[in-house]
Amino acid sequence: MMRMPTGPGETGKVMEDAEQEAARRAAEAGQEAVVEAPVDSEAIEAAAAARALIRGRRQWPLPKQADPTAPLLTVENLRTHFKLESGWVKAVDGVSFRLDDGEALGLAGESGCGKTTTALSLVRLLPSNARIRKGSSIDLFGIDLVPKTEDQLRRYRWREISIVFQGAMNALNPVRRIGEQIAEPIEVRLGLTQDVARKRAAELLELVGIPRQRAAAYPHELSGGMRQRTMIAMALACDPAIVIGDEPTTALDVMVQAQILELLERLRRDLGLSLILITHDLSVIAETCDKTLIMYAGKVAEEGPVSRIFTAPRHPYTQKLLGAFPNIHADRRSLETIPGSPPDLRNPPAGCRFNPRCPAAMDICREVEPPEVVYPDGVRVACHLHVAGRDGAVGVTSADVVGWHRQLPVIEAPGVPAVASAGVAEPPGPGSQP
Amino acid sequence: MSPSYLGRKVLQAIATLVFVVILNFMLFRLMPGSPERILLRNPHLDAQSIAAARARFGLDKPLLPLEISVDPPSLKVNPDSQFLAYLQTTASGDLGLSFEFRGESVTEVIGVRFWPTIILIGLAELIAIVVGLTLGSAAGWKRGGTLDRVGNGISLILYSMPYFVIGMPLIIIFAAGLGWFPTSGMLSPGAQYQSPIDQLLDFARHLVLPLATVSLGLIGGYSILMRSSIIETRGEDYVTTARAKGLKDRSILRDHAFPNALLPTVTVIAINLGYVVAGAITAEIVFNWPGLGTLTVDALAARDYPVLQGIFLLISVAVILANLGADLIYGRLDPRVRA
Structure with missing residues (x-):
């Protein structure tokens, strides 16, 4: 196998050569394993069992139109654009990913890369000038949310997908008691009586480590960490399938941050939650998530298991991003920066959107948009350095991404009886053989 | 509300009152000319x-x-x-003797004119608060919608018009033209009433046009104020939280946006209420309403200093009380200031 002319290590200086070599070997090994291993039907069955187990814990039935065997969430070719007087801002432009029951996905990237827009598009909590374009699909339990009207979509808000905003800021209503605010969705959305809702709110407060007497407190009477806990308790009110954390620890000090992450981790394990964590703090993702999705300028740069992305980043942007992050174990004093700034999304650069800032940019990067390829270790990357057919990479069109994912029998839900661990399946379709 | 907050606000009001009483004495003694x-x-x-x-x-x-x-x-x-x-x-309670109305005490003179003004302006404020705040919040909530464009346009026109400009067309159309309502006064001159109800009806007929005038003028201001407050609130994170909770649009407005948007308007409205006793001078003049507004103008024309001094004191007290009321209401509405 030929060594790539411009490998990840040479561009990013992130990894030592030896590490890089090891990563490459691992990739090769993975490829070999995959080539030999057929689709593991047992693993798929085990995953289905785990899914059924997690869904069996639901206190409320699945939505009527739900397909119980469908994956929790598949997002395909999501394009969310904002209309300005000067044109359309393509904030999210063709993002696909999948979230399984009990899984934690970290969305990362620079400010303005579209990570929050991606997450908020799921329940359409977008400003009025935003449009989710035709061809996008957001399937929750197999129900496409994109064509739903605002009124139909409300059924899914909070009951299926809830959001932990930055509670330390202004996400809690300053003039209402926190107990009331937690009880509100229980009363209004689940139709329970006020007494039951208040009681449940008190239980939720205790669950997140706040004494139930504090239900009578107003947000300003609580510390930042307590407010964030309150936000989490509120997000759990209707026993949702997915909790989105929108920078849930950003405004908190490090100790409180750690407590909040621990709390989220515990709740995920105990309640079988699926998490989507939006953050620019990569260490948060490393600590809490199974998978990470690195976005750049409204597109997926790289996606895959946290263990792979953090040790062997393939996209030059991921490498730069990791290099720009302090590592307390390393000797390096100065952090790297990524020169330049993200592009104007009204008029993104032709070809790869990262090309003006990419140290490894080639001619093709300025002309052709890089297609997404999938490696056998489960990492998906959109970069011309990674070509289908090399190192076991398989080309995926956007339509295949989900199809490919459907083969992936990985559910790593802590607290659920161990299921087939990362037995990566061979992606179907032509071009799967190098 | 903590007793200390309450106590502090009451003490502040008393201190202001003492200052005003002293100022009221000084001001009129500093004027040139001998009384x-x-x-x-x-x-x-x-x-x-x-x-x-x-x-x-x-x-x-x-x-x-x-x-x-x-x-x-x-x-x-x-x-x-x-x-x-x-x-x-x-x-x-003795404010001296009026120069103009000889023999009558200032308290009597003011007392006669007090209630007409209180009824006119008080009712107008009540109507304007309900209509203005509703209109303003509905317009601001659907910013750029039909209601907002039409409503805000009308509000701006009303807000920019003095009372006599609103009142005169009303007189021309509804009093002089259609003859539905009397042109001026509070009761028909020389009328003999069969019963108190007749008198009340006559009073009501006289009240309609001035009340409409003052209400319309106030609605413009309150609606513009509430609209901008709602627009500001609409972008707050807790409104997004409420949307994320899957609440209906109406409940988000009613339970989350409105209570917060109300806070900045309470102060303005309460201070405005203090001027209820001052009367809407131009409106009272246009409709020849026998209230404190017309009394002020008459007293000024006649250089009736004791009466002016009395009115001055009354307005000051009302404004101080309204401010105290604003602080107390604010304390009830916003838990953050109760501490």
Whole structure:
């Protein structure tokens, strides 16, 4: 196998050569394993069992139109654009990913890369000038949310997908008691009586480590960490399938941050939650998530298991991003920066959107948009350095991404009886053989 | 609300009141010209008459209870001073005698004019608060919608029009033209009423146009204020939280946006309420409404200082009380200020 002319290590200086070599070997090994291993039907069955187990814990039935065997969430070719007087801002432009029951996905990237827009598009909590374009699909339990009207979509808000905003800021209503605010969705959305809702709110407060007497407190009477806990308790009110954390620890000090992450981790394990964590703090993702999705300028740069992305980043942007992050174990004093700034999304650069800032940019990067390829270790990357057919990479069109994912029998839900661990399946379709 | 917050606000109000009472005394004594000259309106008075007048109105007494002089250094105590007399009489509700309405006390003169104004402006404020806040929040919530464009346009026009500009077309159309309502006054002159209900109906017919005038003017202002407050609130994170909770649009507005948007408007409205007693002078003049507004104008024209002084004191007290009310209401609405 030929060594790539411009490998990840040479561009990013992130990894030592030896590490890089090891990563490459691992990739090769993975490829070999995959080539030999057929689709593991047992693993798929085990995953289905785990899914059924997690869904069996639901206190409320699945939505009527739900397909119980469908994956929790598949997002395909999501394009969310904002209309300005000067044109359309393509904030999210063709993002696909999948979230399984009990899984934690970290969305990362620079400010303005579209990570929050991606997450908020799921329940359409977008400003009025935003449009989710035709061809996008957001399937929750197999129900496409994109064509739903605002009124139909409300059924899914909070009951299926809830959001932990930055509670330390202004996400809690300053003039209402926190107990009331937690009880509100229980009363209004689940139709329970006020007494039951208040009681449940008190239980939720205790669950997140706040004494139930504090239900009578107003947000300003609580510390930042307590407010964030309150936000989490509120997000759990209707026993949702997915909790989105929108920078849930950003405004908190490090100790409180750690407590909040621990709390989220515990709740995920105990309640079988699926998490989507939006953050620019990569260490948060490393600590809490199974998978990470690195976005750049409204597109997926790289996606895959946290263990792979953090040790062997393939996209030059991921490498730069990791290099720009302090590592307390390393000797390096100065952090790297990524020169330049993200592009104007009204008029993104032709070809790869990262090309003006990419140290490894080639001619093709300025002309052709890089297609997404999938490696056998489960990492998906959109970069011309990674070509289908090399190192076991398989080309995926956007339509295949989900199809490919459907083969992936990985559910790593802590607290659920161990299921087939990362037995990566061979992606179907032509071009799967190098 | 904590007792300390309440106590602090009440103390502040009392301190302001004391200051206003003193200022009220000083201000009118600082004015040029001697009161007895204005009082008697005769340049050829003899010294005896002037002295008699001074004695009658207590002007022969020294002004202040303490007189401090620097050169030569001295301190004089006056047990019987104008200031103490003023404090005593004011405290007992005696505001002196009117120059214009001879023999009548200022309290009586003001008392007669007090209720018409309170009813007119009070009702107008009530209507304007309900309509203005509703209109403003509905318009701001659907910013750029039909209601917002039309409603806000109308509000701006109303807000920019003085009362007499709103009132005169109303008189021309509904009083002079259609003859639905009387043009002026509070009751039909010389009317004999069969029953109190007849009188009330007559009063109501007279009230409609001035009430409409003042309400319309106030609605414009309140609606513009509430609209901008709602627009600001709409972008707050807790409104996004409420949306994320899957609440209906109406409940988000009613339970989350409105209570917060109300806070900045409460202060403005409460201070406005303080001026209820001042009356809407131009509106009262246009409709010849026998309230405190017309009284102020009459008193100014006649240089009726005691009456003006009384009105001044009354307005000050009302504004202070309204401010106190604003603080207390604010404390109820916003838990953050209760501490």
